[in-house]
Amino acid sequence: MGLILTLNAGSSSxxxxxxxxxxxPDLIVTGQVEKLGLAARLVIDGxxxxxxxxxxxxxxxxxxxAALAPYLDGEIVAGIGHRIVHGGVxxxxxxxxxxxxxxxxxALIPLAPLHQPHNLACVAAARAMFPAAPxxxxxxxxxxxxxxWVNDTFALPREFYDMGVRRYGFHGLSYDYITGVLHRDxxxxxxxxxxxxxxxxxxxxxxxxxxxxxASTMGFSALDGLPMGxxxxxxxxxVVLYLMTxxxxxxxxxxxxxxxxxxxxxxSGVTSxxxxxEASNDxxxxxxxxxxxxxxxxxxxxxxxxxxxxxxxxxxxxxxENSSYIRGRVTEALGFLGVTVNxxxxxxxxxxxxxxxxxxxxxxxxxxxxIARAVARAVV
Ligand code: ADP
Numbered sequence: 035m036g037l038i039l040t041l042n043a044g045s046s047s048x049x050x051x052x053x054x055x056x057x058x059p060d061l062i063v064t065g066q067v068e069k070l071g072l073a074a075r076l077v078i079d080g081x082x083x084x085x086x087x088x089x090x091x092x093x094x095x096x097x098x099x100a101a102l103a104p105y106l107d108g109e110i111v112a113g114i115g116h117r118i119v120h121g122g123v124x125x126x127x128x129x130x131x132x133x134x135x136x137x138x139x140x141a142l143i144p145l146a147p148l149h150q151p152h153n154l155a156c157v158a159a160a161r162a163m164f165p166a167a168p169x170x171x172x173x174x175x176x177x178x179x180x181x182x183w184v185n186d187t188f189a190l191p192r193e194f195y196d197m198g199v200r201r202y203g204f205h206g207l208s209y210d211y212i213t214g215v216l217h218r219d220x221x222x223x224x225x226x227x228x229x230x231x232x233x234x235x236x237x238x239x240x241x242x243x244x245x246x247x248x249a250s251t252m253g254f255s256a257l258d259g260l261p262m263g264x265x266x267x268x269x270x271x272x273v274v275l276y277l278m279t280x281x282x283x284x285x286x287x288x289x290x291x292x293x294x295x296x297x298x299x300x301x302s303g304v305t306s307x308x309x310x311x312e313a314s315n316d317x318x319x320x321x322x323x324x325x326x327x328x329x330x331x332x333x334x335x336x337x338x339x340x341x342x343x344x345x346x347x348x349x350x351x352x353x354x355e356n357s358s359y360i361r362g363r364v365t366e367a368l369g370f371l372g373v374t375v376n377x378x379x380x381x382x383x384x385x386x387x388x389x390x391x392x393x394x395x396x397x398x399x400x401x402x403x404x405i406a407r408a409v410a411r412a413v414v
Contacts, residue, residue, distance in 0.1 A: 035413065036112025037062070039102075040405040041095075043116070043156035045148065046070050048094045051402040052105055055112060055413060059406035063105050067094040076101055091152065092159035099163065113168045113413040114160045115405035117207065119149040119256070121173030122198065128176070128408035131157055131169040139171065145198060146255070148293065168412045172405045177206030177213075180246040185340065188254070201258075203250035205232045207401035209240045212348055214404075215397050217245065223393055226345035229337040231330060232399065233360070234351030235263040235306065239330070241337040249340040251333050257292055260329050263306030266296035267329060298322045308353045308360065327363040334368060344371050346393035355398050358383065365394065 035055050042049040048067045054060035065078040067089065074089035076097050086097055099111075116131070120142045129135050136157060143150045161169055181203065187195050209230055216224035228242045237260040241249040251259025251268075261267040269292070277283040283291070299306035301322035304314055311319045338344035347368075348354075349361055358380045365375045372391035379387045388394030 036110045037106065038113050038115065038406050038409045038413070039111050039160075040115045040402045040409070041117070041156050041160060042402065042405075043091060043152045045152050048091060048098070048156060049402075050098050050102075051406065052102055053406040053410075055410050057410075059403060059410050061403075061406075063102070064402070065098070065101070067098060070094060091155040092162065095156070095159045095163055111164055111167055113170065113409040114164060115170045115172055115409040116153060116157050116160070117174070117401065117405060118153045118157075118171045119174045119204065120146040120202070121171070121175045122202075123179070123200065125171075125173050126176050126179035128170050128172045128405075128412075130412060131161070131171045135171065145202075148289075149256075168409070170405070170409045170412050172207060172408050174204040174206045175202040177210045178203030178240070178247045178250055181248060181250070185249045199254060201250075201253035203238070203240070203247065204252045204256045205236065205238050205240070205250075206247070207404045208232045208350060208399040209242065209247060209250075211400050211404050212350055212397050213242055213245055216242075216348075220346075220393070220395075223346050227338070227341035227343045228346040228348060229334050229341075229344060230348040230350065231334065231354055231364075232351045233260075233330070233349065233354035233357075236265070237262045237267075237330075237351065237353070239333045239337055241341045243341045249337060251336075260333060261297045261301070261326055263308075264294045264297050264299045266292045266300070298326060301325055308357060312357065312359055323360075323363070327360065330360075330364045331367050334364070334373070335371070338371055344373070344392055346395060347373055347388075348395045348397050350397050350399040355396055356383065361387070361394075361396075 038053040038055050038059055040051040046069055051064045052062040054062060068075050070089055072088050074086040076084040076086055078101060122142045140154060157169060186200050212230050224245050229239055230242055231239045236256060238250055238252040240247050257265050259267050274288060277288055302311055302319045304316055304319050305311060311323055353360055361380055365373050373394060374390040375387045375394055376389040383396055385396055
């Protein structure tokens with residue numbers, strides 16, 4: 035019945051995955067084109083790297099398909115799944131990307147100007163290359179459409195809500211995947227109250243009650259909530275007004291500041307990379323980690339309050355899955371919520387690391403698999 039291709043397009047990279055289609059998508063190979071623009075490079079995970087030179091999304095896709103030829107094994111690509119950052123208020127599930135759906139997603143570009151255009155450029159390239167194959171859009175916002183109104187709105191005049199100024203929440207593909215694992219392996223827990231902490235270069239926490247998102251730390255944009263590699267996280271909006279009025283900063287300069295120069299990088303002045311920060315002797319690196327840990331503790335508390343309790347905490351993402359140091363630091367102040375870890379199991383990155391009344395789990399995320407599953411459903 036053919037294979038499934040997943041595509042995750044950013045401003046400077048195009049990640050891909052090739053899967054067998056049925057019954058559960060079966061991973062064949064992943065990789066990415068990095069440094070899109072002037073000096074791109076194609077990397078097949080565990081395989082060769084190829085320097086590509088100047089490359090846009092469409093050229094990157096051609097190069098990817100050429101490199102995947104040996105993996106196709108005579109099969110065709112039957113369906114393509116795209117990670118799309120913003121689905122707006124309309125999409126609580128994946129959608130087949132026809133002209134009408136794409137036009138609606140294009141209208142959301144102002145809500146996610148740094149991501150949505152790249153996602154849609156990739157959709158256009160894939161439709162041109164595979165005109166007969168279904169293209170499926172999977173949204174980072176979709177999992178959060180279950181938020182109650184109080185977690186969906188800001189306290190602005192009502193017309194702003196109606197014009198789309200809402201707390202959308204992001205990282206939904208990751209939370210969808212984690213919730214699926216909870217359904218399969220921890221059926222009693224998924225019926226309870228779980229704070230899922232996705233800690234990667236981007237970072238957020240989602241309150242999952244009875245398998246549904248009821249609150250998340252990210253809001254209108256992927257800037258809110260936790261500090262991240264280079265993003266500020268929660269910020270008093272008065273700071274933005276002050277920078278504009280007193281320092282004459284433009285929207286572009288503030289965008290650059292908040293998305294690319296803040297967070298762990300801005301606080302440490304050293305790097306956005308947690309592994310490097312943990313190894314650093316620079317006191318600013320230690321302070322950046324202190325701030326990061328404190329904000330995670332604070333937001334886990336907020337998520338517990340938003341659910342009326344806490345039965346479990348799940349760590350995922352590059353930092354959540356791999357850093358026993360950060361997990362240890364975060365949990366050492368959460369004993370009052372029943373959250374403590376067994377030092378040995380935490381150090382060994384075991385799945386169950388809790389030592390108190392509240393379950394504490396490490397579950398590796400797999401956002402691409404959520405996309406591949408949506409395509410598998412569309413191509414049957
Ligand atoms: P992305 O959000 O781009 O997918 P990842 O989920 O891969 O990013 O997370 C990247 C982060 O995970 C980096 O800050 C990296 O240093 C951190 N990380 C990965 N492995 C470890 C580790 N063993 N210890 C501490 N941090 C780690």
